[in-house]
Amino acid sequence: MEEITIYKFQLEAIKEALRVTANIHDSRNKMKDGETCHDRMVRQAEKYAENALKGKKDIEVRYI
Secondary structure, three states: OOOOOOOHHHHHHHHHHHHHHHHHHOOOOOOOOOOOHHHHHHHHHHHHHHHHHOOOOOOOOOOO
């Protein structure tokens, strides 16, 4: 797998954009009627960003 380097502030901005998106679409509510692929992708991407900010970039996040 190819590795790239970005600045922490860039990853924080990505995480913030995912947070806003999740809030707008209620993506963290797994019990909502009509959970979408978008919801699962946003949750997964948020977790990847959170892990990377904690220095755990190699942890795989399940798509659920």
